[in-house]
Amino acid sequence: MNSNSLEILPQLETERLIIRQLNGSDLEFIHAHYQRPEISHFTLLHFNNIKETKEYFDISCLPPFSREFKMGIVLRDTSELIGTVSFLSWNHKHRNGELGYDLAPEYWGKDLMFEALLEFLTYLFDNLEIHRIEATTNENNLLSKKLLERLGFMLEGTMREKYKIDGYFQNELLFSLIKSEYN
Numbered sequence: 225m226n227s228n229s230l231e232i233l234p235q236l237e238t239e240r241l242i243i244r245q246l247n248g249s250d251l252e253f254i255h256a257h258y259q260r261p262e263i264s265h266f267t268l269l270h271f272n273n274i275k276e277t278k279e280y281f282d283i284s285c286l287p288p289f290s291r292e293f294k295m296g297i298v299l300r301d302t303s304e305l306i307g308t309v310s311f312l313s314w315n316h317k318h319r320n321g322e323l324g325y326d327l328a329p330e331y332w333g334k335d336l337m338f339e340a341l342l343e344f345l346t347y348l349f350d351n352l353e354i355h356r357i358e359a360t361t362n363e364n365n366l367l368s369k370k371l372l373e374r375l376g377f378m379l380e381g382t383m384r385e386k387y388k389i390d391g392y393f394q395n396e397l398l399f400s401l402i403k404s405e406y407n
């Protein structure tokens with residue numbers, strides 16, 4: 225382990241949610257979550273079998289974390305795991321990286337991801353001293369676009385025909401948020 229690597233992630237708390245480090249017992253949730261078309265369609269994460277999920281899980285969800293990490297979003301009332309937030313492509317020298325997020329569809333439209341990301345972004349900016357956070361989203365992912373705009377992300381441009389989805393090449397929007405803009 226070196227200074228650019230984390231062994232333990234904190235537990236973040238909001239009014240309705242706990243955002244916590246994942247552990248081995250969450251593997252099945254992660255597998256089932258990314259099998260759902262509503263999740264995999266835009267996250268582009270999909271695993272063909274539990275072995276493939278485990279390979280991903282070991283790198284993204286279990287320590288040590290140096291280039292990326294994924295945390296679980298848990299409902300405070302029931303302890304149910306309902307989604308994830310991620311920090312990806314972490315560049316320590318330039319103090320930047322990319323945001324990822326997904327919520328089980330039955331919990332959409334309740335402001336839960338907005339609530340989770342407010343706390344997660346605060347952690348990234350204040351505790352990990354990240355300077356710039358990028359987020360990309362398919363131009364047809366209206367809920368995700370709306371969420372990023374509400375959080376103060378600025379649209380930087382369109383990555384034209386970046387991903388082939390449903391048989392045709394689709395545009396991906398690039399957003400960013402700078403620490404000084406976030407409060």
Ligand SMILES: CC(C)(COP(=O)(O)OP(=O)(O)OC[C@H]1O[C@@H](n2cnc3c(N)ncnc32)[C@H](O)[C@@H]1OP(=O)(O)O)[C@@H](O)C(=O)NCCC(=O)NCCS
Pocket residue numbers: 262263266267325326327328331332333334335336337338339360361362365367368370371
């Ligand atoms: C992107 C995603 C997280 C957005 O979920 P979401 O629930 O729309 O996001 P929010 O937490 O910001 O909730 C906002 C909604 O809650 C509503 N809301 C706000 N306050 C509320 C309250 N107190 N009670 C109930 N609803 C409320 C808002 O009006 C908004 O709904 P609307 O869009 O119908 O107006 C979700 O669609 C998802 O997981 N998609 C699949 C994965 C994905 O695309 N990830 C991003 C890849 S780039």
